[in-house]
Amino acid sequence: MDLLQRITENLSQFSKSERKVADIATGNPESVIHTSIANMAAIADVSEPTVNRFCRRLDCKGFPDFKLKLAQSLAKGTPFLNRHVEENDSVDELTNKIFDSTLAALNIARQQLDSKPIEAAIDALLKAPKIAFFGFGASASVAHDAQNKFARFDTPSVFSDDLLMQRMWAINSKPDDVLFAISHTGRTKALCEIAEIAQQNGATVIGITTVNSPLAEFCNDVVSSNVPEDTDQYMPMASRIAHLVLIDAIIAGYTLKRGSEVREKLARIKQGLKGSRFPRH
Amino acid sequence: MDLLQRITENLSQFSKSERKVADIATGNPESVIHTSIANMAAIADVSEPTVNRFCRRLDCKGFPDFKLKLAQSLAKGTPFLNRHVEENDSVDELTNKIFDSTLAALNIARQQLDSKPIEAAIDALLKAPKIAFFGFGASASVAHDAQNKFARFDTPSVFSDDLLMQRMWAINSKPDDVLFAISHTGRTKALCEIAEIAQQNGATVIGITTVNSPLAEFCNDVVSSNVPEDTDQYMPMASRIAHLVLIDAIIAGYTLKRGSEVREKLARIKQGLKGSRFPRH
DNA sequence: AAGATTATGTAACTTTACAACATTTAAGTT
DNA sequence: AACTTAAATGTTGTAAAGTTACATAATCTT
Known part of the structure; x- marks a missing residue:
């Protein structure tokens, strides 16, 4: 399942410091995937092992593995199901939205397939x-x-x-x-x-x-x-x-x-x- | 643009050794994203810096960055394009394959949209x-x-x-x-x-x-x-x-x-x- | 409040990736 | 064909990153 989603859903099972890490991860995933564990620890104001433990709790092998999965989660993009076309959208935006929502709908159909x-x-x-x-x-x-x-x-x-x-x-x-x-x-x-x-x-x-x-x-x-x-x-x-x-x-x-x-x-x-x-x- | 695709398209601009690396990357991307540069070099039978140079040629900051982008490329799901239905597929498998390849095709269409x-x-x-x-x-x-x-x-x-x-x-x-x-x-x-x-x-x-x-x-x-x-x-x-x-x-x-x-x-x-x-x- | 438990941090250790330099290989040039 | 130059590849060493093991602090039990 999607990592970013899993972080937000399982916030409860994290400890206080781990939650700080989770906040950084969900708040700015784009930059996290290009950061070192030391930097991540500094920004979240926790120790490096805490970051590492946070990753493990999410079934990642370690911090690099976490970054990898986070990157994939970003690449897949949020399920854009509800991206409705809006008044001032450019043709480019609008076309992408139509494709996105079609893809998202197909994905859902695929997952619930009998x-x-x-x-x-x-x-x-x-x-x-x-x-x-x-x-x-x-x-x-x-x-x-x-x-x-x-x-x-x-x-x-x-x-x-x-x-x-x-x-x-x-x-x-x-x-x-x-x-x-x-x-x-x-x-x-x-x-x-x-x-x-x-x-x-x-x-x-x-x-x-x-x-x-x-x-x-x-x-x-x-x-x-x-x-x-x-x-x-x-x-x-x-x-x-x-x-x-x-x-x-x-x-x-x-x-x-x-x-x-x-x-x-x-x-x-x-x-x-x-x-x-x-x-x- | 999609990394995996870019590798196969720009095969010509790679040197002999770099092409060995490209073969491994495209042939088994799933395992590459979990490998170290040392291992990758060993498998491709080249030196570590060659792997590194290969990554740079693809506009990656280095090997870790390459792995990240490769992982994203995989997450987007391009490789499912050629999942053709086969003789002994169960209805369940076959249905999933049809959905996968449709999704993949739509994804490509979306990415190359003008x-x-x-x-x-x-x-x-x-x-x-x-x-x-x-x-x-x-x-x-x-x-x-x-x-x-x-x-x-x-x-x-x-x-x-x-x-x-x-x-x-x-x-x-x-x-x-x-x-x-x-x-x-x-x-x-x-x-x-x-x-x-x-x-x-x-x-x-x-x-x-x-x-x-x-x-x-x-x-x-x-x-x-x-x-x-x-x-x-x-x-x-x-x-x-x-x-x-x-x-x-x-x-x-x-x-x-x-x-x-x-x-x-x-x-x-x-x-x-x-x-x-x-x-x- | 003492003991047990869990959470967090420190420090040592291991692995990883990369830069600088050395060597080989290939491509021109006379 | 031998020499020169340039490109490609490899070797070594080092800094950084990540992880483990252990120590300390915080929290919970009874």
Whole structure:
């Protein structure tokens, strides 16, 4: 876990002098990583061994090791999840903030990942006669992306953001057919209806959505991203990226389980696409 | 810039012995950061001062400073870029690898970011009478996503992955109209044609693509993600995520420059969408 | 308040990194 | 090809940094 964070969280287990050291470390980590233990001890007004003991208490081998880990903690940067764009930001600042918060959101999603639903999704896909990817609004493009990838396999797949088309597919669905219902909030009424209809016809409904949402009720399997809700200020940003990556993982697993023969086909498809492109010089 | 990357890029400026040191540093950075200069010299089979000189050549104050920067470089996580999924990976491993490599790719894109083209894109959008988002294959869903976001503003915008529709728009385009041409490789022939037609009609063509690609030739502004080409094994994965985030940044900047009145409208739109959803309990 | 326990500092010791100088190797030059 | 010059690499010695072991001071128990 992050060292700087660990220092602030475990302040209680430090002694009086050690806390002085902790204050210096958290207050000015940038300069601490370039300082000697003697200097550090002088600034904190404690003895050198105290600084050393402080490091050990944090599971570091010694002061140099502490500096190393502190440097890494700094490099990783604070989880910039809540760095919202502000009025007077320059384009450069703003771009970095957008990247930062996306990275932070993905990181959180990664850490809270549960692979079981993903595994279940892969198993369902392996025996699916046909597959559909449905979503509305921002989730429509996620569904679009997913279908684009599945178009490379031999199992028939469709994408739609059209309410009636979706409904028709759902009514025509048969057991083992797989429907991906994509929605960040899981509260889109129309999609819940579609999921319900599909499920009534025996299809396997996989929700790329939030657990405990209305949509989750109608899903046989819920793949959740756990991206904090307040990430997306005016429109979906980080949440849909997490959805895309989750689908990437499902596809990677599906590709793997389909065996080497399918992977060769994929390589051939990639090769075949080159005809539509200018060759590299 | 990233130290590990700088070592591999500047291999030429190192002497023979220094290159031995570079090999050890890049080959096993994890253990190097916990080693003394004496040990490092022994492993590389050179003298200690050679190691020291190697560090200085990389603008480090000395060996400890080098270790510090190396540790930071590791913490940023660049090395996970090439973590390809393998045959016997469990679903859990594989999912983590997909997340890791996506994060790594985004990180690189972030570090090598040039905000000037983004700024230019925002300026072009601000005076655009109408906007189009075109792309094929995986980039079609990126274009789809971008249009979905722009639908919230008052400027007319379209998305298409249909060759003829795109061509019609391009022919009908007028000065100041903005066309987003999205393609990772920048080698899709059809898209190059469209871009050329649009440009001939005076439209501003913004490429979300690779610099120096054929497509870039027909663009007034190229927003590039700099994601390494070999990231995507069978189908686009990391590259398109970077494109999405770049577009997010453009939209964020556009939203900001449009002023508070537009932001209020966005908030109202978000509010208005709630009618299509189940309320939160 | 005496003894036990914990916290902190002092001093000696070890390791580490670096500078100055020496030697080797490579590259020009006549 | 032999000599000259410059660059690269290594050797030795030293100052600084970090750590250990021990001593002293502060704090807590009963």
